[in-house]
Amino acid sequence: MTPDLSLWQQDPEKAFAAFISSSRYLDFSRRQTSSVLESVNEGQRKISVRSAHIYQTMFSRLCRWLREHGIPLLQMSDEDLHRFLTQTTEKGQPVLKSAIQYRYLRMVENVFEYLARSPNPAKGVLSQTLTAGLRLKGKDANSVVLSSAQIQAFIAALPLSSAMPSVSRPHAGWKKRRDRAIQCMMLGAGLRVAEVIGLHRDEVAGELNPDGSLLIHIEPVDKHDTSYAHQTAVRPELVADVLNWIRERDMLPVGGDLLFPGTHGELLNKATVYLQVKKTFLRAGLNLPRMGGRTLRNTFALQELDQNTSIGAVREKLGLAENRSVLKYKERHRKNIRQTETRPDDAGTL
Structure with a gap:
C-alpha cells in the first residue's frame, strides 16, 4: 500500500500511529527480534502495543519540537534532527540520553524509508557525514x-x-x-x-x-x-x-x-x-x-x-x-x- 503523503504532511502523528501499529513498520525496522513483537491478526507480526505506545510518545515529542521551530516533518534536514537530538537544559545538560538519541534515529530512519523520502536525515546523522561537532554526545548517567x-x-x-x-x-x-x-x-x-x-x-x-x-x-x-x-x-x-x-x-x-x-x-x-x-x-x-x-x-x-x-x-x-x-x-x-x-x-x- 502506497503511503498517504498528504496525511503525513497534515497530521503526521495520526499517520505515524497507523504506521507503527501495522506490520509494515517491521519491514523497515532493523530490529525484527521477537522481543518487541506479538502475533496478532492471523499471524501477522507487529510491534507490541507497549512498544508502539512508547514510539508514539517519542514521535509526538519530535513533532512538537518541529512545530515550535516551523519545520515540516518531511522537510526536516540532518541539521534539524541533530539540533533536536542534542538539546540541552538551562544548565547545559543533555535532554536526551544517548540510548534515546539512537532510538530516535532508528525511528526517523524507518519513517523516511517507508515514505521513500530522500535524503534521509537519520542516515545523515548515523553515518556522521556531518562535521565532527555534530556527533551525538548524549551520555547515560551511571546506574x-x-x-x-x-x-x-x-x-x-x-x-x-x-x-x-x-x-x-x-x-x-x-x-x-x-x-x-x-x-x-x-x-x-x-x-x-x-x-x-x-x-x-x-x-x-x-x-x-x-x-x-x-x-x-x-x-x-x-x-x-x-x-x-x-x-x-x-x-x-x-x-x-x-x-x-x-x-x-x-x-x-x-x-x-x-x-x-x-x-x-x-x-x-x-x-x-x-x-x-x-x-x-x-x-x-x-x-x-x-x-x-x-x-x-x-x-x-x-x-x-x-x-x-x-x-x-x-x-x-x-x-x-x-x-x-x-x-x-x-x-x-x-x-x-x-x-x-x-x-x-x-x-x-x-
Missing part, C-alpha cells in the same frame, strides 16, 4: 546501587515527624510518616515512583506472607501509561513502617483511596517524591550521582539477585516485560560484587 552499609544509613535517615499527635490534632505529622512509608515501599519492593504514588489501598494485602513480607498486587490504574499488572512484595525488614502507615491511612480524614495521597486526596507529584528521597540520601551522608527512586529500585533488584531469586521472579517483581531487562541487572550484579569486594562502603556505580 547506582547501595551497599549494605549504605542501605542501613538510608533507612536510619528516613523521615521522622517531630509533631506530636494530640486530641485536637490526632494526625499531626502524617505527611512525614507517609513519606517514610513511600520510601520503604520503593526500597523494599522495587516500585517505580509512578507506581508508588498511584498505589491504591486495596492493592496491598491485608496479611503478611509466611516469610514476613507484604504482598502488593499492582494494577495499571493511576500508574504510568505503559504499566501493567504484576506482583511484588515489601521486604520483611521494611514492612513495619508500611503497616503503621496503612493503619493511619485507614483513619486519615483525607478522601480517595490512594494509599499515599496528597493533602486533599490527590495524586502526589513525582517531583515531590524525588525531593523527599534526595533529602533522605543527603541526611544519610550519601552524596551519589543518582539520588532518586531509580537507585532504590536498582538496589532492590540486586538484593533479590543476591538471594538467588530467579530471573523470571525478579522480572515479575519489577514489572518488566522481558527477561533481557533483568539480565542487565544480572550483569550489574556481577560488577557490583567485584566492586564491593574492594570498596564495601561505597556505592556500586555501574
Whole structure:
C-alpha cells in the first residue's frame, strides 16, 4: 500500500500511529527480534502495543519540537534532527540520553524509508557525514546501587515527624510518616515512583506472607501509561513502617483511596517524591550521582539477585516485560560484587 503523503504532511502523528501499529513498520525496522513483537491478526507480526505506545510518545515529542521551530516533518534536514537530538537544559545538560538519541534515529530512519523520502536525515546523522561537532554526545548517567552499609544509613535517615499527635490534632505529622512509608515501599519492593504514588489501598494485602513480607498486587490504574499488572512484595525488614502507615491511612480524614495521597486526596507529584528521597540520601551522608527512586529500585533488584531469586521472579517483581531487562541487572550484579569486594562502603556505580 502506497503511503498517504498528504496525511503525513497534515497530521503526521495520526499517520505515524497507523504506521507503527501495522506490520509494515517491521519491514523497515532493523530490529525484527521477537522481543518487541506479538502475533496478532492471523499471524501477522507487529510491534507490541507497549512498544508502539512508547514510539508514539517519542514521535509526538519530535513533532512538537518541529512545530515550535516551523519545520515540516518531511522537510526536516540532518541539521534539524541533530539540533533536536542534542538539546540541552538551562544548565547545559543533555535532554536526551544517548540510548534515546539512537532510538530516535532508528525511528526517523524507518519513517523516511517507508515514505521513500530522500535524503534521509537519520542516515545523515548515523553515518556522521556531518562535521565532527555534530556527533551525538548524549551520555547515560551511571546506574547506582547501595551497599549494605549504605542501605542501613538510608533507612536510619528516613523521615521522622517531630509533631506530636494530640486530641485536637490526632494526625499531626502524617505527611512525614507517609513519606517514610513511600520510601520503604520503593526500597523494599522495587516500585517505580509512578507506581508508588498511584498505589491504591486495596492493592496491598491485608496479611503478611509466611516469610514476613507484604504482598502488593499492582494494577495499571493511576500508574504510568505503559504499566501493567504484576506482583511484588515489601521486604520483611521494611514492612513495619508500611503497616503503621496503612493503619493511619485507614483513619486519615483525607478522601480517595490512594494509599499515599496528597493533602486533599490527590495524586502526589513525582517531583515531590524525588525531593523527599534526595533529602533522605543527603541526611544519610550519601552524596551519589543518582539520588532518586531509580537507585532504590536498582538496589532492590540486586538484593533479590543476591538471594538467588530467579530471573523470571525478579522480572515479575519489577514489572518488566522481558527477561533481557533483568539480565542487565544480572550483569550489574556481577560488577557490583567485584566492586564491593574492594570498596564495601561505597556505592556500586555501574
